[in-house]
Amino acid sequence: MTEGTVLHADLDAFYASVEQRDDPSLRGRPVIVGGGVVLAASYEAKARGVRTAMGGRQALRLCPEAVVVPPRMKAYTQASRDVFDVFRDTTPVVEGLSIDEAFLEVGGLRRIRGLPSSIAQQLRDDVRTKVGLPISVGVARTKYLAKVASAVSKPEGMLVVPVEKELEFLHALPVERLWGVGKVTSQKLRDARIVTVGDVANLYEIELVQLLGPGSGHHLYALAHNRDPRPVVVGKRRGSMGAQHAIGRGPHSPDEIDLALLTLVDRVTRRMRAAGRTGSTVTIRLRFGDFTRSTSSHTLARPTAHNTTVLEVARLLLASRAGAIKERGLTLIGVSVGSLDDNPAQLALPLDVTSGAQLDETIDAVRDKYGSKSLRRAVQLGKREHLAVPQLPD
Incomplete structure (x- = not known):
């Protein structure tokens, strides 16, 4: 049978798997990463109904014996780098989708590495041996079907969809x-x-x-009909950066919602500055108590990575939905900045340009040296840390 040459590699329960790798006492036990909201859950916890972005109290009702651990973003970032090193050792044609998944094209490796299925199996073995994490891999002719195959093979599996049987499998x-x-x-x-x-x-x-x-x-x-002509693209840069926070069912005061918004903007703009990128389109995404959703955007005159500029726009967008929030309640809020480029940051609102930009840079420097919690805004003092779930690139 003919094998496709696209691999979709997806780490299993990534954050929770890193915790279980680094703490042997957690292995085989239900693990929840995050307190107020579930940032990640091990498969043992998922088997009890725990899901990402679920409220912490609901998760513990479903799985009271779960071990709750705080997130360690530096550990997850390093683990991701180590895994992507394995990806690039496997093939130079790697398209990252997020911190824990990527597409790999292995069509040019047949003579030196063998069949795509053999390459996929070696990839799984290398990630387990070199990084100590479980990973699932789908092999197919198209990116879409490879991603479906990896999802079906979870946890820690591999599924090859032969070209002759792809519609039989898909349908x-x-x-x-x-x-x-x-x-x-x-x-x-x-x-x-x-x-x-x-x-x-x-x-x-x-x-x-x-x-x-x-x-x-x-x-x-x-x-x-499995029509997906997209090739695996090397070095593709994301078009936006964002994060979201599930705040659970209300009621929530305006101050509480604003604090969540401020925290999200703070994290998104810091990531942008760290990557040397600016953006011009600010978007907020809301999920209401009746499970309906709303998206609002505003495009600035010039791209920026300045915290206060993005926050002011996000607040205006949020205020435009105040009536719906009051009527239907709010369970999730997300912020993203799109139309990213690599130009130096410029301000688009009449703010104090010099002091604002310098303040952002100073705050970043302190947090990089002493940790993300070493310096906080006054409004955040004494408040529970909100966990922001990174959004996938657009």
Whole structure:
């Protein structure tokens, strides 16, 4: 059988696996990373229903014997670097998706490394041996199908989808395996008695467009037929940086919401400055108590990485949704800055340019040397640390 040459490598329960690696007493036990909100959960905790971004109290009700540990972002960053070193030792064609997953193209290695399945197995062995972490790998002809295969093979598995059987494999999966099918789209499809990817593939494209709209309709029809022409791209830089925080069901005071927003902006802009990048589009994403969502954006005249500039825009966007928040409640808030480039930061609002930029740089320097909690804003003193879940790149 013919094997595809795209690998999707995805670390299993990454943050929790790093904790279990570094503390042998945690191995085999349910582990939750984060307190107020679940930043990550081991598979032992997931088996009890614990999920990422779930409130800490709800998680402990589901799994009272879980061990809760604070996040150690430096340890996770180093582990990610070590794993990506293994990726690049395997093939020079690596496209990182996030801190814990990447696509690898191995089509040019057949003569020196063998079949893609052999390369994938060696990759798994190398990550386990050199970094001490479990990883799942999918092998397929397209990026989409490789990602699906790695997800199906979890935890710590490998799944090869032969080219001759890719539609047979894909069409047997539930519709939720299609990228872009969330709760709302899933319900629409199931209400129409469309429950598998094969059911989607059996529709005329116009039928899917009429049911879901042109964007989702064309997109899902292509995926149902495994039409994904995207190549693995080396050195692709993310178009945005962001973070989100699940604040749980309310009620939440305006001050509490503003504190969460400030903390998110602080972390996002610090990451931007560390990467030497600026952005011009500020976006906030909200999830309300009735599970509906809202996204609002504003594009600045010039790109910036200045904390106060981004915060002022984010506050204005949040204020525009105050009525909906009051009526429906708020359970999650996210902030991102898009249209990133590598230009020096400039301010787009009439602020004190010199002192603002210098203040950001000074705060960054102190935190880099003494830790992220060594210097905090006055409003954050005495408050529980909010855990920001990094958002995937756009």
